[in-house]
Every structure is written in C-alpha cells, then in structure tokens.
Amino acid sequence: MSNSFTPEQLIRSEILSLSAYHVPPATGMIKLDAMENPYPLPLQLRKDIAGLAENASINRYPDASASALKQILRRNLGISDEMAILLGNGSDEIIQMIAMAVAKPGAVLMSVEPAFVMFRMIATFASIQYVGVPLKKDFNLDLEAMLTAIEKHQPAVIFLAYPNNPTGNLFDADAILQILAASSGIVVIDEAYHAFADTSMIHQLDRFANVLLMRTLSKVGLAGLRLGLLIGRTQWLQHFEKIRLPYNIGTMTQLIAESVLHHTDILSQQAEAIKVERTKVSNYLSALEGTEVFPSSANFILFRIKNADKVFQSLKQRCILIKNLNGTHPSLENCLRVTVGTPEENTQFCKALHTIISEIA
Numbered sequence: 468m469s470n471s472f473t474p475e476q477l478i479r480s481e482i483l484s485l486s487a488y489h490v491p492p493a494t495g496m497i498k499l500d501a502m503e504n505p506y507p508l509p510l511q512l513r514k515d516i517a518g519l520a521e522n523a524s525i526n527r528y529p530d531a532s533a534s535a536l537k538q539i540l541r542r543n544l545g546i547s548d549e550m551a552i553l554l555g556n557g558s559d560e561i562i563q564m565i566a567m568a569v570a571k572p573g574a575v576l577m578s579v580e581p582a583f584v585m586f587r588m589i590a591t592f593a594s595i596q597y598v599g600v601p602l603k604k605d606f607n608l609d610l611e612a613m614l615t616a617i618e619k620h621q622p623a624v625i626f627l628a629y630p631n632n633p634t635g636n637l638f639d640a641d642a643i644l645q646i647l648a649a650s651s652g653i654v655v656i657d658e659a660y661h662a663f664a665d666t667s668m669i670h671q672l673d674r675f676a677n678v679l680l681m682r683t684l685s686k687v688g689l690a691g692l693r694l695g696l697l698i699g700r701t702q703w704l705q706h707f708e709k710i711r712l713p714y715n716i717g718t719m720t721q722l723i724a725e726s727v728l729h730h731t732d733i734l735s736q737q738a739e740a741i742k743v744e745r746t747k748v749s750n751y752l753s754a755l756e757g758t759e760v761f762p763s764s765a766n767f768i769l770f771r772i773k774n775a776d777k778v779f780q781s782l783k784q785r786c787i788l789i790k791n792l793n794g795t796h797p798s799l800e801n802c803l804r805v806t807v808g809t810p811e812e813n814t815q816f817c818k819a820l821h822t823i824i825s826e827i828a
Contacts, residue, residue, distance in 0.1 A: 481591050488588070496788040497815060499806040502632070502660075502767050504688035506737045506809065512730060519722045529718040536721045539728045540696060544682070550672055551704040554716050558659060558683045558695035559585050562626070564710045565655065565679075565697075566593035569623035577622035579608065581633060581796040583657065586626045598622065602798065606634040606761060606769075610642045617649050625650055628657040630664050633792055633804050635763030637664060647675050653703065657681045660765035662738040663745070669698070676700060686766055687734045689727060692720045741766050745807045751817045755824060767806045774827055775801040781823040787816055 475483060491500070507513070537552045546552065555561035562585055566576055570593045578586040580599035590597035600616045603609050617625070625646065630637045647654050654677060656668045661682060671678050679699035684692060694716065697704065727734070745763060752760045752770050759771040769792070772778055779791040790804040805816060 479594075481594075485588065485591060488584070491788065493788050496783075496786050497808065497812050498788050499808050499812060499816060500788045500790045500804075501690075502686055502765070502806050503690050504686065504737055504741065504766070505807075505812060506688065506740070508688065508727065509733060512727065512733065516723050516726055519726060520719065523718055523722055525718055527718075528714050529716060529721055531714055533716050533721050536716070536725050536728075539725055543728055543731055544698075545669070546698055547673070549700070550698050551701040553697040553699075553704045553707055553711065555695040555697065555711070556715050557685060557693040558657065558681055559589070560711075560715065561681055561695050561697045561707075562586065562655075563589045563592060564707045565624055565653070566590055566595055567710050568707055569653065570595040571623070574623040575620045576624050576626070577616065577620060578626045579613070579631070581606075581792075581799055582626070583628055583632045584795075595623070602631075602634070604798070606631070606636050606798070608638045608642045608646075610639075610645060613642075613646055614649050617646070622650070622652050624653040624655060626655045626657060628659065629668060630660045630764040632659065632765065633767075633769060633790070633799070633802075634761060635660075635765045635767055635769050635804075636761065637666065637764045640666075640668075643668065644671070647671065647678055650677065653677050653679060655679045655681055655697075659683045659686055662687045662734070663742055663766045664764040666764075672699060676702075679703060684724060688737055689724065692724055694720055694724055738766075741807050744810060744813055748805070748807060748813050748817065752820075755821065757824075767804050769802055769804050771800075771802050772824075773801065775803050777827060778820070778823055779803060781826075782816070782819055785819045785823075787819055789816070 533554050540552060566589050575596045575598050576590040577598045580601050587597050587599065598616060598620050600613050601609065627643065656678065658667060658680060661667055669680055672680060679697055681695065681697050683695040745768065749760055749768050752758050752768065757773050761769045775791065775793040782789060792799040792802045792804055
C-alpha cells in the first residue's frame with residue numbers, strides 16, 4: 468500500500484479552494500469575450516514577420532534583457548531616461564512579480580471591486596492578504612471608502628486599472644491623485660486599455676516616487692505575443708527584476724514586437740476603428756428596452772440585461788461568444804460584457820441580441 472501524500476495533504480488550502488482561470492473554447496465562434504483586437508495585421512507586415520522566423524536564432528536563448536525591444540518601447544511611449552522598464556509574459560506575470568516581492572507577513576494587496584480578477588487570484592498565489600474596496604453603484608471610485616481602507620490597512624501595493632476591467636470606465640483623475648497622495652506603499656496604475664481611452668497617468672511617474680505604470684500590447688493587436696511592461700523608478704524595478712524568471716520574453720516575441728512597433732500607425736488606426744464601433748454598439752444597446760449600458764473608455768462594453776444567463780446561452784447557441792459576468796460579483800448581477808469586434812461581427816451580435824430579447828419577451 469502506498470503511503471504517499473495526496474494533493475489535499477500537500478497543496479495549500481487556499482489553492483485547493485480556487486478555480487482555475489477558465490478560457491472557454493471558441494472554435495467556430497464570433498469571439499467577443501476576451502478584449503482582443505479583431506483586426507489582423509496587414510498582409511505585408513505579416514510577411515515581414517514570417518521572414519523574421521527564417522533567421523531567428525531559436526537554438527539560442529533570447530536576449531535576457533530584451534534591450535532592443537526596450538529601446539523601441541521607450542521611444543514609442545515617450546518614457547524618460549529616468550524611468551526603468553521591466554517586461555513580463557503579459558501583465559499577469561508583472562502583477563505576480565510585484566505581489567511576490569511585497570508579500571511580507573501581514574502585508575496587504577488592495578484593489579477595487581469589481582476589478583481585474585487576477586489581482587485577487589495572484590494575491591492568493593503569493594500568500595498576501597487581499598482587500599477589495601467596493602466601487603459605487605455606478606462603478607465610480609468610492610473615494611471616502613478607499614481613503615479609509617488605505618489608512619486602516621496601509622497596503623503594500625494598490626492596483627488600479629485605468630480604465631477599469633470589467634466595467635470599462637475611467638475613474639476620476641482627481642480621486643486617483645488623492646489616493647496616490649494618501650498611499651505610503653506602491654500604487655500600480657494598470658493602463659491595459661490606454662489605446663482606447665485618450666488619457667494616461669504616465670505623467671504622474673515624475674511626481675510620485677511610489678507610482679508604477681503597467682501597460683500591455685495584448686489589447687492593441689498582439690495578444691498572442693503575451694508582452695506586458697512596467698514603467699517606474701529603478702529603486703523599485705531593480706528588485707522586481709530579481710524575481711523575473713530568466714529569458715521570460717522569448718526570441719520571437721521580441722523580434723515580432725520590435726517589428727510591429729515600427730508601424731504603430733497601423734495599431735493606432737485599428738484602435739480608432741474600434742472606438743468608432745464602440746460608439747455604434749453602445750448606442751444600439753442603449754436603445755434596447757430593458758438594457759442598461761455603462762460608459763466605456765476601453766474596447767469592450769458592460770451592459771445589464773434581464774435574464775442575462777439565458778441571453779448569454781442563446782448567443783452562444785448562435786455561435787456568438789461574449790462574457791457572462793452574472794454571479795461573479797454582487798454588483799455585476801445580470802451583467803454581460805461584449806468586446807468590440809469588426810463591423811460585421813458587431814452587426815451580427817446586435818441582430819442576434821435583438822432577436823433573443825424579442826423571443827424571451
């Protein structure tokens with residue numbers, strides 16, 4: 468008889484109680500559930516990228532510092548020489564590095580609720596206490612509650628998404644500044660949807676020593692590369708670099724990102740097209756009876772609708788996949804989130820939704 472331990476005996480209880488991050492299969496679906504850019508890169512650029520693979524030294528480890536890529540990012544994003552850059556395998560890895568670095572006994576990682584689910588999940592991975600401060604009913608910051616929670620918990624790190632996911636809205640800039648001023652720990656501004664928001668907190672890096680800015684290339688059309696970056700003062704990033712796994716940014720990711728970043732006009736044009744479609748879809752949803760649409764500065768739209776679960780399943784039966792947020796948080800009751808797709812995809816979604824609502828009624 469074996470006397471080996473079972474998973475339940477060895478694995479931490481808080482990990483056993485988690486559910487894995489679920490990514491539903493999307494083969495054959497109109498995929499509007501993951502905040503991806505629906506537009507492919509132009510054919511010539513794709514051919515250029517294909518040529519990179521021919522000469523890539525994939526028998527060698529990648530450049531561990533990704534120095535060439537960082538130079539292009541610094542130039543394109545207007546990052547001053549006083550600031551350091553840390554790269555991650557998507558923003559998720561960067562969040563995990565930060566959480567692991569500050570996870571002293573009794574330390575607190577804070578965010579708002581609802582927010583990006585990985586803030587809470589990674590806090591669990593890193594064994595750091597998580598505190599989520601509820602947003603107001605309209606999903607704006609509850610500044611008084613935030614300042615009270617900061618004073619009470621003295622968080623080691625606060626994550627604020629700007630715009631927020633899954634709600635899509637931009638928090639009041641003055642309220643964020645008050646949070647920055649009140650925080651003695653790190654404040655990370657997650658600007659994953661910056662390309663669709665027409666605003667940024669990047670200028671606050673010079674003003675506040677404890678502010679870090681996080682970006683990703685996933686939402687602007689390079690989700691398959693899994694490239695995130697953190698911008699901030701060397702006094703912070705030099706320690707997070709110690710946690711970064713060696714060679715975490717692969718050779719092809721570096722080469723493709725460098726190539727595409729020489730053509731940021733293409734990404735900008737696609738972002739503008741998405742913003743135009745966002746307005747059209749939002750207006751359409753707002754005109755539907757019984758639908759509450761929340762303002763979005765991202766590439767997705769959150770809306771509340773009766774019988775959300777049934778609507779979601781009916782869309783899925785019509786091969787249209789969006790995100791069902793009903794049951795994920797009390798304030799998201801009967802809420803669905805749709806990513807802005809191509810004009811054709813958006814038209815099919817809107818027509819299908821209109822039909823489903825008519826059938827349910």
